[in-house]
Amino acid sequence: MEKRLVYITTANRNQAREIGQVLVETRLAACVNVIDGMISMYWWEGKVQTDSETVLIAKTTEALVPELVRKVKEIHSYEVPCVVALPIVNGNLDFLDWIQNETKSGED
Numbered sequence: 001m002e003k004r005l006v007y008i009t010t011a012n013r014n015q016a017r018e019i020g021q022v023l024v025e026t027r028l029a030a031c032v033n034v035i036d037g038m039i040s041m042y043w044w045e046g047k048v049q050t051d052s053e054t055v056l057i058a059k060t061t062e063a064l065v066p067e068l069v070r071k072v073k074e075i076h077s078y079e080v081p082c083v084v085a086l087p088i089v090n091g092n093l094d095f096l097d098w099i100q101n102e103t104k105s106g107e108d
Contacts, residue, residue, distance in 0.1 A: 001061050001062065001063060001100055002061065002062035002087065002088075003059065003060070003061055003062070003087075003088040003096050003099050003100070004059075004060050004061065004062055004065055004085040004086060004087060004088060005057055005058070005059060005085070005086045005088060006029070006057065006058040006059075006060060006065065006068060006069075006083060006084070006085045006086075007055065007056075007057055007082065007083075007084050007085075007086065008055070008056040008057070008058065008072060008081065008082060008083050009038070009040065009053045009054070009055060009056075009081070009082040010053060010054045010055075010056055010076070010077075010078075010081075011053065011054070011077055011078070012036075012052075012053075012054055013034060013036045013054045015054070015076070015077060016034045016036075016054040016055070016056040017034060018075070019056055019072060019075060019076065020032035020034060020056055020058070022071065022075060023058050023060075023068060023071065023072075026071065026104075027102065027103050027104040028058075028060060028064050028067060028068040028071060028103065028104070029058035029059055029060045029064075029068065029103065030059050030060065030098060030099040030101075030102035030103050031058070031059045031099075031102070032056055032057065032058045032059070033055075033056070033057045034054060034055070034056055035054065035055040035056075035057070036054045036055075037052070037054075038052070038053045038054065038055050039051075039052060039053075040052075040053045059099050060085075060099065060103055061099065061100060061103050062085075062087075063105075064103055064104070065085045068083075069083050069085075
């Protein structure tokens with residue numbers, strides 16, 4: 001089964017922790033990392049915005065990405081949250097197996 005890193009931006013550390021807690025407790029992610037202090041510049045409603053955000057990185061399987069995205073959209077405060085999955089193409093096989101073992105199967 002293919003593994004994924006899911007990159008999510010959040011409004012602040014508390015929101016990242018809340019979303020991360022849900023993703024791990026529901027086994028949609030084996031692990032999440034919260035990285036605070038990011039500055040984002042982006043177009044929104046016709047003008048450039050600059051905000052402080054917190055990054056959440058979730059480790060999961062390809063099969064769980066659609067459900068993970070739905071869950072994040074359900075609990076996120078943003079109208080259009082950034083939730084993008086990136087393939088893990090190589091790495092520590094023991095760690096990749098751990099991701100598989102700590103997430104629910106795609107059939108659950």
